[in-house]
Amino acid sequence: xxxxxxxxxxxxxxxxxxxxxxxxxxxxxxxxxxxxxxxxxxxxxxxxxxxxxxxxxxxxxxxxxxxxxxxxxxxxxxxxxxxxxxxxxxxxxxxxxxxxxxxxxxxxxxxxxxxxxxxxxxxxxxxxxxxxxxxxxxxxxxxxxxxxxxxxxxxxxxxxxxxxxxxxxxxxxxxxxxxxxxxxxxxxxxxxxxxxxxxxxxxxxxxxxxxxxxxxxxxxxxxxxxxxxxxxxxxxxxxxxxxxxxxxxxxxxxxxxxxxxxxxxxxxxxxxxxxxxxxxxxxxxxxxxxxxxxxxxxxxxxxxxxxxxxxxxxxxxxxxxxxxxxxxxxxxxxxxxxxxxxxxxxxxxxxxxxxxxxx
Amino acid sequence: xxxxxxxxxxxxxxxxxxxxxxxxxxxxxxxxxxxxxxxxxxxxxxxxxxxxxxxxxxxxxxxxxxxxxxxxxxxxxxxxxxxxxxxxxxxxxxxxxxxxxxxxxxxxxxxxxxxxxxxxxxxxxxxxxxxxxxxxxxxxxxxxxxxxxxxxxxxxxxxxxxxxxxxxxxxxxxxxxxxxxxxxxxxxxxxxxxxxxxxxxxxxxxxxxxxxxxxxxxxxxxxxxxxxxxxxxxxxxxxxxxxxxxxxxxxxxxxxxxxxxxxxxxxxxxxxxxxxxxxxxxxxxxxxxxxxxxxxxxxxxxxxxxxxxxxxxxxxxxxxxxxxxxxxxxxxxxxxxxxxxxxxxxxxxxxxxxxxxxx
Numbered sequence: 008x009x010x011x012x013x014x015x016x017x018x019x020x021x022x023x024x025x026x027x028x029x030x031x032x033x034x035x036x037x038x039x040x041x042x043x044x045x046x047x048x049x050x051x052x053x054x055x056x057x058x059x060x061x062x063x064x065x066x067x068x069x070x071x072x073x074x075x076x077x078x079x080x081x082x083x084x085x086x087x088x089x090x091x092x093x094x095x096x097x098x099x100x101x102x103x104x105x106x107x108x109x110x111x112x113x114x115x116x117x118x119x120x121x122x123x124x125x126x127x128x129x130x131x132x133x134x135x136x137x138x139x140x141x142x143x144x145x146x147x148x149x150x151x152x153x154x155x156x157x158x159x160x161x162x163x164x165x166x167x168x169x170x171x172x173x174x175x176x177x178x179x180x181x182x183x184x185x186x187x188x189x190x191x192x193x194x195x196x197x198x199x200x201x202x203x204x205x206x207x208x209x210x211x212x213x214x215x216x217x218x219x220x221x222x223x224x225x226x227x228x229x230x231x232x233x234x235x236x237x238x239x240x241x242x243x244x245x246x247x248x249x250x251x252x253x254x255x256x257x258x259x260x261x262x263x264x265x266x267x268x269x270x271x272x273x274x275x276x277x278x279x280x281x282x283x284x285x286x287x288x289x290x291x292x293x294x295x296x297x298x299x300x301x302x303x304x305x306x307x308x309x310x311x312x313x314x315x316x317x318x319x320x321x322x323x324x325x326x327x328x329x330x331x332x333x334x335x336x337x338x339x340x341x342x343x344x345x346x347x348x349x350x351x352x353x354x355x356x357x358x359x360x361x362x363x364x365x366x
Numbered sequence: 367x368x369x370x371x372x373x374x375x376x377x378x379x380x381x382x383x384x385x386x387x388x389x390x391x392x393x394x395x396x397x398x399x400x401x402x403x404x405x406x407x408x409x410x411x412x413x414x415x416x417x418x419x420x421x422x423x424x425x426x427x428x429x430x431x432x433x434x435x436x437x438x439x440x441x442x443x444x445x446x447x448x449x450x451x452x453x454x455x456x457x458x459x460x461x462x463x464x465x466x467x468x469x470x471x472x473x474x475x476x477x478x479x480x481x482x483x484x485x486x487x488x489x490x491x492x493x494x495x496x497x498x499x500x501x502x503x504x505x506x507x508x509x510x511x512x513x514x515x516x517x518x519x520x521x522x523x524x525x526x527x528x529x530x531x532x533x534x535x536x537x538x539x540x541x542x543x544x545x546x547x548x549x550x551x552x553x554x555x556x557x558x559x560x561x562x563x564x565x566x567x568x569x570x571x572x573x574x575x576x577x578x579x580x581x582x583x584x585x586x587x588x589x590x591x592x593x594x595x596x597x598x599x600x601x602x603x604x605x606x607x608x609x610x611x612x613x614x615x616x617x618x619x620x621x622x623x624x625x626x627x628x629x630x631x632x633x634x635x636x637x638x639x640x641x642x643x644x645x646x647x648x649x650x651x652x653x654x655x656x657x658x659x660x661x662x663x664x665x666x667x668x669x670x671x672x673x674x675x676x677x678x679x680x681x682x683x684x685x686x687x688x689x690x691x692x693x694x695x696x697x698x699x700x701x702x703x704x705x706x707x708x709x710x711x712x713x714x715x716x717x718x719x720x721x722x723x724x725x
Contacts, residue, residue, distance in 0.1 A: 240603055324602070
């Protein structure tokens with residue numbers, strides 16, 4: 008472990024290699040009681056997000072995952088079972104498995120079904136924090152699929168017209184394979200920003216822009232520590248889309264999250280998520296190589312458009328994340344002091360050596 | 367026809383019954399050369415939108431549809447063929463059929479496939495303006511399905527970071543059946559507003575809010591007649607989601623719209639749309655009656671939340687449209703003077719009696 012970091016509260020971020028973060032994350036969850044195979048998947052999904060620059064869904068989530076274990080919400084030794092299987096779909100009960108375990112299982116199933124039926128769906132009930140959905144849609148894109156994924160979670164965002172949390176920031180991700188430019192992947196929250204950005208700003212001690220959140224009294228705030236309720240993107244559009252995701256995911260899976268939470272039932276106070284993955288096998292509807300060429304052609308056309316004032320480059324969904332992935336794979340992942348402190352607590356508790364900072 | 371209306375340019379909107387509008391629309395398209403069955407479907411879809419208060423996608427579109435016929439973009443006697451069929455999907459070539467014809471055909475197919483396979487997909491290439499997607503997702507909801515539909519169209523909206531039209535306002539609709547409160551249906555554009563709202567404001571001679579659109583030079587404008595480029599909802603989110611809809615719809619269907627338009631090819635200058643309908647058969651994954659009860663339960667919980675300042679009621683997606691549908695079914699549909707003038711031109715041309723205003 009870093010002696011400099013141990014000596015006090017460092018002000019600069021530590022820098023960790025992907026290998027170091029992956030090894031650390033894996034050891035933490037194995038030490039907590041997860042199988043090595045499952046821990047490797049959780050580590051891969053979280054470190055992937057850290058490498059992509061989606062720090063809100065990266066290794067910074069480890070302490071939250073540990074809390075889910077402590078609260079009995081995450082099951083370290085789940086028996087994921089199939090509730091319903093059709094020629095084009097699989098409906099899993101995840102038995103409170105960690106999100107990355109349930110969602111990678113679902114993605115494999117959706118891809119397999121799509122190979123058989125053209126389109127494949129995997130529905131997941133009773134998992135925990137799904138982590139970054141882009142991981143799963145990209146997984147499917149690498150298998151030659153167009154993929155869509157959504158997940159449903161506990162209320163944290165204002166439902167339009169109200170001053171309290173009524174829906175989650177339920178995200179949607181869509182990805183397709185590309186040609187020489189690589190796949191295109193959108194991964195967006197239905198909130199003004201992802202929930203994790205508030206946590207991140209709070210830990211970093213930075214103010215948040217006006218229009219992001221309400222405080223406990225339903226009034227606007229720029230203090231992330233006071234921010235209790237995130238605001239939806241585009242008012243009724245963001246909160247409406249989030250509500251529809253709860254309906255087509257949680258309610259189809261007979262595992263309602265929002266109503267339980269709003270009614271204040273015992274079940275409503277527990278952390279759980281549901282998820283959905285759709286895969287479309289491009290080979291069934293056309294020439295997949297032509298598809299990839301058309302993706303590149305479209306990106307090239309967009310990049311040639313006249314820029315808005317102050318903009319230096321047109322970016323497509325996932326492009327910035329792809330670049331950050333390259334940069335951080337080479338140069339390491341910055342881990343802010345606040346996160347380092349939390350990870351040290353986890354390291355100490357599970358008697359796992361803290362990863363080294365390369366700085 | 368209304369003599370008062372004939373006498374000059376009336377300043378108040380005419381009021382037409384749904385029956386009168388439906389009969390008129392049907393006669394126009396039959397007179398133009400469409401089969402009676404197809405004309406009835408087009409009329410039903412357009413008048414439905416007018417009844418729901420989605421005037422931008424209602425009978426006001428008739429003149430545009432006539433223009434599509436004149437331009438050779440809409441085929442009055444299409445041969446809709448199946449390009450690919452799998453156990454869970456159908457891929458249609460719509461042969462430039464009117465959007466409502468292609469999309470109702472697709473919805474029936476998606477529902478049929480979902481009954482067989484749990485999930486069903488219908489992909490449509492080469493149709494025209496799809497009209498309001500909520501019509502199709504509600505159709506599927508009435509068959510006990512959770513449904514998702516998207517459609518892809520020609521560039522009209524700024525791609526984030528640019529000052530020109532780079533993507534369309536590609537909409538997404540999601541619907542589920544409900545209980546006593548009826549189905550829930552979201553139908554939203556990826557733009558700040560639906561494209562038709564600009565047309566509507568322009569015809570009504572009303573200014574548009576700042577932040578809706580850019581003019582031909584890429585500068586912000588509040589004059590709907592100067593508004594050339596709509597802005598995306600939430601910047602990169604809206605334009606990113608729109609781009610992904612083009613990718614998973616037009617490119618999967620081997621009928622690219624955006625790249626052709628941006629490159630300025632002959633094909634790119636023509637009007638065409640592609641569409642996608644997904645249906646999930648609720649009976650396969652749980653108890654559909656329990657599902658409906660849970661929808662009502664969730665709505666009740668949302669409606670009980672504390673209101674934001676100035677808000678009198680919490681609404682769920684599609685609720686306002688449902689109320690307007692009831693009001694207009696009873697009291698008639700207001701048709702603004704500018705639209706009346708355009709419809710009279712259509713009536714005269716096709717020698718169809720103009721519908722009467724009940725005002």
